[in-house]
Amino acid sequence: MIEGARWRRWVYFYIPLAVFVFVLLFPFYWMMVTTVRPDNELYRPWMAPNYTPFWTLHPTLEHIKFLLGETLFSTWMLNTLLISIAATIISLFCGLLAGYALSRLKFPFAGGLGTGIFITYLVPQTLLFIPLADIIRSFKLGDTPWALILTYPTFLIPFCTWLLMGYFKAIPKELEECARIDGATRWRAMIYIIFPIAVPGILSAGIFAFTLSWNEFIYALVFLSSPAEKTVPVGVTSELIRGDVFFWGPLMAGALLGSIPVAMIYSFFVEYYVAGLTGSVKG
Amino acid sequence: MARVLIRNLNKFYDKDVHAVQDVNLEIRDKEFLVLVGPSGCGKTTTLRMVAGLESITSGQVLIGDTVVNDLPPMDRDIAMVFQNYALYPHMSVHDNMAFGLKMRGMERAEIAKRVQEAADILGIGELLKRKPRQLSGGQRQRVALGRAIVRHPQVFLFDEPLSNLDAKLRVQMRVELKKLHRRLNTTAIYVTHDQVEAMTLGDRVVVMRGGLVQQVGEPLELYNAPVNRFVAGFLGSPAMNFAGVRVSDAGGGLRAQRNGLGIDIPPEVTPRLQRYRDNEVTLGIRPEDLQLANGSDAPGLCFDAVVEVVERLGAETVLDLQVGDQTMVAAVEPTVRAKPGDKLRIAMRPERLHFFDKSSEAAI
DSSP states (O other), X not given: OOOSOHHHHIIIIIHHHHHHHHHHHHHHHHHHHHHHSOHHHHTOOTTSTTOOTTOOSSOOOHHHHHHXXXXXXXXXXXXXXXXXXXXXXXXXXXXXXXXXXXXXXXXXXXHHHHHHHHHHHHSOHHHHHHHHXXXXXXXXXXXXHHHHHHHXXXXXXXXXXXXXXXXXXXXXXXXXXXXXXXXXXXXXXXXXXXXHHTHHHHHHXXXXXXXXXXXXXXXXXXXXXXXXXXOHHHHHHHHSEETTEEOHHHHHHHHHHHHHHHHHHHHHSHHHHHHHHHTOOOO | OXXXXXXXXXXEETTTEEEEEEXXXXXXXXXXEEEEOSTTSSHHHHHHXXXXXXXXXXXXXXXXXXXXXXXXXXXXXXXXXXXXXXXXXXXXXXHHHHHHHHHTTOOHHHHHHHHHXXXXXXXXXXXXXXXXXXXXXXXXXXXXXXXXXXXXXXXXXXXXXXXXXXXXXXXHHXXXXXXXXXXXXXXXXXXESOXXXXXXXXXXXXXXXXXXXXXXXXXXXXXHSOSBHHHHHHSSSXXXXXXXXXXXXXXXXEEEEETTEEEEXXXXXXXXXXXXXXXXXXXXXXXXXXXXXXXXXXXXXXXXXXXXXXXXXXSOEEEEEEETTEEEEEEEOXXXXXXXXOEEEEEEOGGGOEEEEXXXXXXX
């Protein structure tokens, strides 16, 4: 905490914090206002005398009704949820094993392998989707959820592996050694000792993996084409923007509803993933 | 209860670091053996090879009559206490202690009995429901000990278990460890870099340096008859004084001399020093074997010194002395009134002199 006169706290803490919070939350506020704003207000020119950009006096649910009734939004939500969960589980499982191996087992080229995995994470998706599209086509997976469930791990596994590797390294190796002397095999030491201690790390890796797959755009845009297979980010932008006509109300309603699951997950596990990111293991 | 035998044990790291070199040790049944040495001397590596946490490059480790080289740690029937306690942070004290028994599929009632028994021995009965982070350093150390003793292993391994405790607690736990060992009567191997712990805890002490065993013996044997200059300097606080001296003939006997320091070599040592005549050797004398001369000392074993620093410790007074061109430390009676700049006449106790070869550093 900042010490000294009260004005110092205001200048160095409260005011910067308020600005920061405002900048971060304003887009959400804008999304909310636009969602409930009736069409006649939405398309009112800015010089009109009753122009009120920051609030509305006639809130309406018509955009949400339109989104849920007239579009495939609920299908997109379900698709996104399914794909994100599946991709997260696959990536977390592989990341756990790989992260453990790279941080604990001594084998030839372990260091090089770790770096190699990280480098694959650095290859931009905007380049990778071209060869991946070819692979997806050869396996005849295009336009199915599998196209995404199997391609998301290409960037999620390196990410999870690195995050968990760092976390495992922070766990004193004596804990595991002690468990192994106490009568546990390496597997059991891993399951009973290391994984429970690594829960914050595992949860934060899982949350990030989930968020990354939830928000993913390029692969979803390229690999899926029929409206019923789409995910929220692609579905909303491709079905609610027709040419140069933006259906701002439903668009923002989709963005708002689409961000709710992620926001909920974050708020549930906030303490865990803070601990996971700061990597603290208290003995 | 078992004997541990270490035969020609070697450990190489990456082919060129020879961390442990040809170590041969026999740890007798029920013995408390302490491995001591400066950091990097191979003592911990040796212990970890006995535990099975480190692979053995060559040689054998036997526990009881079984060669355990290829047995995983869990099958060696050992328990280990680590320097950082290594308590499982997500488990209560009770579960920490019960973990090893659960892993071995012991019955619930027997587990409860053993945990209670160990908790009573260590006085941690009220802590069983707490998590490790709610314990003080001393309590954590007790839990770590408890986790080891519930298992009733054949051998206890200790890897610097007291180094993380503060000085007062360390002394207290040292005494408790000693009592505990007497009560449990189990073979124990204890690694430390602290020579006081080594001297006080060990039935026998092994001094190591650079991967090599320097000397094995009972604490006082090592203290009184060190085999080389390293062991002599490592054990004892303040450390032994060393001075390079020249051996020469003096009226029938031998005399050791350097600038400002000249002493007659006691007749019982003379034969061993004959071949060093007209050569340099290292003279060693412990601080407590230097006392103020009181007139009855043999004049050939006295020398003059100037006091540089006086440290009053209460039970004794430590004097830093300038003798010719070198400094020596003397631990004298607390009644001695000396102040910096004083000139004192110091006498050595003849039977407590040590001589070491200048190049090989071996005791003569």
